[in-house]
Amino acid sequence: MATEEEIAVKEPLDLIRLSLDERIYVKLRSDRELRGKLHAYDQHLNMILGDMEEVVTSVEIDDETYEEIVRTTRRTIPYLFVRGDGVILVSPPLRTV
Amino acid sequence: MSTGGEKGSTGGGEKGSGGGSSVKTPADFLKSIRGCPVVVKLNSGVDYRGILACLDGYMNIAMEQTEEYVNGQLKNKYGDAFIRGNNVLYISTSKRTLAEGA
Numbered sequence: 624m625a626t627e628e629e630i631a632v633k634e635p636l637d638l639i640r641l642s643l644d645e646r647i648y649v650k651l652r653s654d655r656e657l658r659g660k661l662h663a664y665d666q667h668l669n670m671i672l673g674d675m676e677e678v679v680t681s682v683e684i685d686d687e688t689y690e691e692i693v694r695t696t697r698r699t700i701p702y703l704f705v706r707g708d709g710v711i712l713v714s715p716p717l718r719t720v
Numbered sequence: 721m722s723t724g725g726e727k728g729s730t731g732g733g734e735k736g737s738g739g740g741s742s743v744k745t746p747a748d749f750l751k752s753i754r755g756c757p758v759v760v761k762l763n764s765g766v767d768y769r770g771i772l773a774c775l776d777g778y779m780n781i782a783m784e785q786t787e788e789y790v791n792g793q794l795k796n797k798y799g800d801a802f803i804r805g806n807n808v809l810y811i812s813t814s815k816r817t818l819a820e821g822a
Binding site: 633634635636638639652668707708710711712713714715 | 762764773774775776780781782786797799800801802803804806807
C-alpha cells in the first residue's frame with residue numbers, strides 16, 4: 624500500500640514564503656491589524672515583523688443615538704514576534720482607495 | 721505507540737449507495753475544488769469570497785481576488801490572501817460571477 628501521493632501542489636505556507644522580506648498585512652484577532660516586513664514565519668504562523676505598525680479598531684455604540692463610533696489606535700514597533708494562534712489572515716498590503 | 725489496524729483516511733465512509741458519487745471523503749472534496757470560486761466563512765462570522773488557490777490538511781487556505789464581507793462589503797484584497805485554518809468554519813463552492821472591476 625505504498626502508493627503515497629507526493630504533495631505535488633504547493634501548500635498555502637509555501638506561498639507565504641514568497642512574501643518573505645516583503646511588506647505584508649496581517650489581520651489578528653481582537654480587531655487588530657499589522658503592517659510590516661516579514662522576516663520569518665513558521666507552520667504555526669508565528670512571525671517576526673520589522674518596521675511594523677499596529678492598528679487596533681474599536682467600535683462604540685452610543686446608547687441614545689445608536690451611533691457607531693469607530694476608533695483606531697496606532698502604534699509602531701520596530702521589531703516584533705507575533706504568536707501564530709492569534710493570526711487570522713495574511714496578505715500583501717492592501718491598496719484600498 | 722502505533723497500535724496498528726487503524727487507517728487514518730476514509731473513516732466510516734462506505735455508504736451503501738453505488739450511484740457513482742463523485743466525492744467520497746472531505747479530503748477528496750478539498751482536492752477537487754482547487755481553482756473554484758469559494759466562500760470561506762470564519763468562526764468570527766466574517767465571509768471571504770475568492771478563488772481557491774490551494775489549501776492543506778489544517779484547512780489553511782490561500783485564495784486570490786479575495787473579498788471580505790462583514791454584513792456589507794468591507795475590504796478588497798487583490799493578490800493572495802492566506803487564512804489560518806483554525807479560524808475556518810466552512811469552505812463552500814459558489815457560482816460567483818467575476819463581475820468585480822476596479
